[in-house]
Amino acid sequence: MLLETGKYVKSTPFNVGGYNWFIKYYPNGCRTPGCTSIYLALDSSNGKDIRVNARFSLLDKRGEPVPSYNHTSADYIFPNKSSSPGILLNSIRHVLLEGSVHLRDDCFSIRCDVTVFKDANNSNQFVMVPPSNLHQHIGELLKNMDGADVTFQVGGERFSAHRSVLAARSSVFKAELFGGMKENLCDPVKVDDMEADVFKSLLHFIYTDSLPELAHEGTDEGATRGDVVTASHLLVAADRYNIERLKLICEEKLCNHIDSNMVATTLALAEQHNCNGLKEACFEFLAFPSNLEAMVASDGFKHLKGSCPSVLKELIARLLPVKLKAVKDIIMAIWY
Known part of the structure; x- marks a missing residue:
């Protein structure tokens, strides 16, 4: 009971x-x-x-x-x-x-x-060493912009930053700001295909190694959906600039918020950005028939089918038992 x-x-x-x-x-x-x-x-x-x-x-x-x-x-x-x-x-x-x-x-x-x-406090030490606050000091640079030497224009907004900090945290920024791509840079550096608030969160992570507080008004369900969308956009940005830890943080957050409405979009995101853990989590969720049916009926399924047909092929191969291999091969032939 x-x-x-x-x-x-x-x-x-x-x-x-x-x-x-x-x-x-x-x-x-x-x-x-x-x-x-x-x-x-x-x-x-x-x-x-x-x-x-x-x-x-x-x-x-x-x-x-x-x-x-x-x-x-x-x-x-x-x-x-x-x-x-x-x-x-x-x-x-x-x-x-x-x-x-x-x-x-x-x-x-x-x-x-x-x-x-x-x-x-419970040991016999006479000196207590505080935890590192390096991230706080580096984060202050982002707030007060002392010594900022590069400006980005993203979605109509401008962001100042420090070339050395960006290059130390991202191999892509290093190539853009100090490598062979340097000569082609404009002033300010224009960043396309990214929203301003996403780039702002990306900079916050680069300087502090943490995500900013994500506050979404409304119901808990609305907040969760808002966090999932933000995490999706940040994952794309992290992959674009090769910031692996941020990418994994976003991937873990998405793994913990898979539902029938978002799973098709999440699976496409995982396939396009090589997020194997997130893809496995989606496959685990879709192993339950009712979740699979709801995903097929969702708005994101058409996008998944058109953008990532190979991942649907892999999903079908996972779901069909071995004894139905012949049926699977027929389905694949019809699909393609």
């Missing part, structure tokens, strides 16, 4: 960093019904102000993490054992979990990687 909202079952305790921990499993959510919530909780009474980082993974039938259900928490400090409910590892809506191919006989497997950081 499904437990009511706020009720949980706990795992067998395990030890990391000299402290005992356990997983709290809320079948009907910790605070919000209609979802499954999973938390990491402290089980040691002697623990105080423990800084922890945790990564949650839903596992497929081979025991491998599913990209679309991976989640890494921000650093969290446990004041003591009674701090509740702990770190939220993930919250998955029932409708998505029940429609997943990873749910077998009403069971699923998870993996939790826990990192416990050594607290300088």
